[in-house]
Amino acid sequence: MNLPVYLDYNATTPCDPSVLQAMLPYFSEQFGNAASRSHRFGWQAEEAVEISREQVASLIGAEPKEIVFTSGATESDNLAIKGIWERFAGRGNHILTVSTEHKAVLDSCRHLQKLGASVTYLPVDGEGLLDLAELEAAIRPETILISVMYANNEIGVIQPIAEIGALAKRRGVLFHCDATQAVGKIPVDVQRDGIDCMAFSAHKIYGPKGVGALYVRRRDPRVSLIAQMDGGNHERGLRSGTLNVPGIVGFGKACAQCSGLMPEESIRLSNLRDRLEESLSALEFSQVNGSRARRLPQVTNMSFDYVDGESLLMGLQKELAVSSGSACTSALVEPSYVLKALGLPDDLAHGSLRFALGRQTTLEEVDFASESVKRTVNLLRKSSPLRPARGSAQEWK
Numbered sequence: 001m002n003l004p005v006y007l008d009y010n011a012t013t014p015c016d017p018s019v020l021q022a023m024l025p026y027f028s029e030q031f032g033n034a035a036s037r038s039h040r041f042g043w044q045a046e047e048a049v050e051i052s053r054e055q056v057a058s059l060i061g062a063e064p065k066e067i068v069f070t071s072g073a074t075e076s077d078n079l080a081i082k083g084i085w086e087r088f089a090g091r092g093n094h095i096l097t098v099s100t101e102h103k104a105v106l107d108s109c110r111h112l113q114k115l116g117a118s119v120t121y122l123p124v125d126g127e128g129l130l131d132l133a134e135l136e137a138a139i140r141p142e143t144i145l146i147s148v149m150y151a152n153n154e155i156g157v158i159q160p161i162a163e164i165g166a167l168a169k170r171r172g173v174l175f176h177c178d179a180t181q182a183v184g185k186i187p188v189d190v191q192r193d194g195i196d197c198m199a200f201s202a203h204k205i206y207g208p209k210g211v212g213a214l215y216v217r218r219r220d221p222r223v224s225l226i227a228q229m230d231g232g233n234h235e236r237g238l239r240s241g242t243l244n245v246p247g248i249v250g251f252g253k254a255c256a257q258c259s260g261l262m263p264e265e266s267i268r269l270s271n272l273r274d275r276l277e278e279s280l281s282a283l284e285f286s287q288v289n290g291s292r293a294r295r296l297p298q299v300t301n302m303s304f305d306y307v308d309g310e311s312l313l314m315g316l317q318k319e320l321a322v323s324s325g326s327a328c329t330s331a332l333v334e335p336s337y338v339l340k341a342l343g344l345p346d347d348l349a350h351g352s353l354r355f356a357l358g359r360q361t362t363l364e365e366v367d368f369a370s371e372s373v374k375r376t377v378n379l380l381r382k383s384s385p386l387r388p389a390r391g392s393a394q395e396w397k
Contacts, residue, residue, distance in 0.1 A: 001362075001364055001365060001368065003319055004318060004319050004320050005319065005321065005365045005368060005369055006321045006358075006360070006361075007320060007321060007322050007355045007356060007365075007369055008321050008322055008323050008354075009298065009357060009358030009361075010153055010154075010156075010181060010204070010298075010299055010323075010354065010356035011323060011356070012203050012204065012209065013203060013204060013205065013206045013207075013359075014206065014360070015203075015206060015207065015250065016206040016207075016253075016257060016359075018253065018257070019206060019207055019208070019250045019253045019254050019257070022249055022252075022253040023208065023246040023247070023249050023250040023253075024246075026045070026048060026245045026249050027246050030044045030045065030048070032044055033045060033242055033243075033245075034046045034048075034049045034242075034243045034245055035232070035234060035242065035243070045245045048245060048248070048249050049069075049243055049245060049248050049249075050064065051252060052248045052249050052252025052253075053067050053069075053248075053252070054252075055251075055252035055253070055255045055256045056213055056251060056252055056255045057215075058255070058256075059183065059184065059188075059255040059256075059258060060189065060198065060200075060215060061188075061189035061190050061192065062190050062191075062215050063218065065218060065236075066190075066215055066216055066217060066218050067214075067215060068214045068216055068235045068236070068238045068239050069211065069212075069213055069235060069239065069243060069248055069251075070211075070212045070214055070239055071210055071212060071244070072201045072203070072209075072210065072211065072212035073102075073104065073178065073180040073199040073200055073201035073204075073212045074104040074212075075212065075214075075239075076199030076200070076201075076212050076213060076214035077104040077105050077108060077176075077178055077199045078104065078108050078228060079214055079225065079228050079238065079239065080147075080197040080199060080214055080216075080225065081095070081105065081108040081109065081112070081176060082108060082111070082112065082226075082228055083225030083226045083227065083238075084144065084145050084174055084176065084197070084223070084225060085112050085117055085144065085145065086226040087224050087225055087226045088144040088145075088174075091142075091144060092140075092141070092142030092143060092144040093117050093118050093142055094117075094118045094119075094120070094140050094143040094144060095109055095112065095117055095118070095119045095120070095143070095144065095145045096119075096120050096122065096135065096138055096139065096143060096145070096146045096173075097109055097119065097120070097121055097122070097146070097147040097148065098121065098122050098123075098124060098130055098147075098148055098149070098159075099121045099122065099123055099124065099337070099341045100124050100128060100149075100154075100337075100338045100341045100342075101148075101149050102149060102153055102178055102180070104199075105147055105149065106121075109121075109147070118142070120138050122134060122135060122138060123341065124341055124342065125342075126342055126343050127157065127290055127291035127294075127342070128152060128155050128157035128289075128290040128291055128338070128341075128342055129157060129159065129160075129291055129294065130148060130160070130164075132160060132163055132164070132167065135164065135167065136167055136171070139171050143171075143173050144173065144174065145174050145175075145176060146167075146168050146173055146174070146176070147175075147176040147177070147178070148161070148164055148175075148177060149177065149178040149179070149180075149181075150178065150179035150181070150182035150183075150188065150198075151179070151181045151182040151185070151186070151296050152181070152338060153180070153181050154301055154338040154339070154354055155289050155290030155295070155299075155301040155338060155339075155342075155354075156181070156290060156295040156296035156299035156300070156301070157290045157291045157295050158291075158294045158295055158296065159294075160294075161177060161193045161194075161195070162192060162193045162194060164194075165193045165194020165195055166194055168194065168196075169194050174196045174221075174223060175194060175195055175196045175197075176195075176196065176197040176198070176199075177193075177195045177197070177198045177199070178198075178199050178200075179195075179199065180199060180200050180201050180204055180212075181204065181296060181299075182296070183200040183204075183205065183258075184200075184204070184205035184254070184258035185205075185262070185266070185296055185297065185298060186262070186266065186297070187262070190217070195215070195217075196216075196217045196221070196223050197214060197215060197216055197217065197223060197225075198214070198215040199213075199214055199215075200212060200213055200215075201213075202247065202250060202251035202254055205254045205255065205258050206254050206257065206258075206359065207247075207250045207251045207253070207255075208246070208247045208250040208251070210244060210247055211244050211247035211248055211250070211251050212251075213251070214238075214239075216238065225238055227239065227240065229241060261359075266298075267297075269297045269298040269357050269358075269361070270297035270298070272357055272361060272363065272366050273297065273298060273300050273355070273357055275363075275366055275367075275370075276355060276357075276366050276369065277300050277302070279367070279370035279374075280302055280373060280374065282374070283304060283373075283374055283377055283378075285304065285305035285306055286302060286303065286304050286305070286377075287302065287303050288300060288301070289301040289302065289303055289339055289344065289352065290342065298356060298357045298358065299354065299355065299356045299357070300354075300355050301339070301352060301353070301354045301355075302352065302353055302355070303339075303344065303348045303349070303351055303352040304351045304352070304353070304373075305347070305351060306351070306381055306384055307351040307377055307380045307381060307384060308350065308351065308380070309324050309335070309349075309350035309351050310350075311380055312351060312353065312376060312377065312380060313353075315376040315380060316372060316373065316376055319368075319369075319372045320369055320372055320373070322353050322354065322355055322369075324336065324350075324352055324353060324354065335349035335352075336349050336352065353373070355369070
């Protein structure tokens, strides 16, 4: 077993060896530009891109022409939210989203507020779930977009996406979904779920970094966006720039793999996660954050009271690669805004860890991680000024 044990698969995943092998020819022998239509090198690249487009579309129940390749989910979120707001600004300026969304969504909305958008940030309950009645009550005549993530990157909670999609359609509002953590982990079908635009990324599903996609519905309704990047009319005019052919090929291969591996892998990972939770729950003053009934199979977020979060991470870093929240906010010293939205106090949110398991995670690693965390938490609590007064008859377990 190599140390540190990697349990941060929500942040990124290693590129699968077969994905890498599929990509390699497009760095050297077949290096053409997919927009070069006058010779064989360009034709080969274009053909590879279109095959990958079919593979990506197939994973989410879309048509190939509904897939726009981008540099990643963050760009896809920006393109969807800003592109829809700019296109429909004449009809309305109101956007509905949720306080626990990824920063790519929240920061895009805050940017639009500076330009005149009205944005409502809906709360979640103690399990991290959105109230559908509250969502419907917040829709106004000028509402043009609802943006709700499929599954939360920090706590893994899955929102009632199909119900939100049906509500949005009934009220004539477009529905954008950041599905970065859900695609490839659980079945996602844009038709069944009523999603109009959806962002996701290759590096979360054992593909390469630097490539992602935006699904844009073409029928019932046909979604129209204003491009946010100009300069060549690539990707049907929605995203200009020379296509990352090797990355797109890897993305397609990764999606094709997920289609076959997902059912079995989901069961395996949920069993390992439950084993980890059961072991760590033996620690006093520990808790699982977020819904345990509606969540991704591979992730758990746990809080350990009376422990300083930074000290906990430092104490574990030689043995475990884990995080205290999103990789996009890991440089911040503030407690997770997602956990605070669930109602956790600052000190408990600070003492939280996200464990995200993946294809390479073994039973041995899970048991090692559990013992490492228990040992470190107990060690820190013995010297912690935060710990409660206790009788001499019992020490920390």
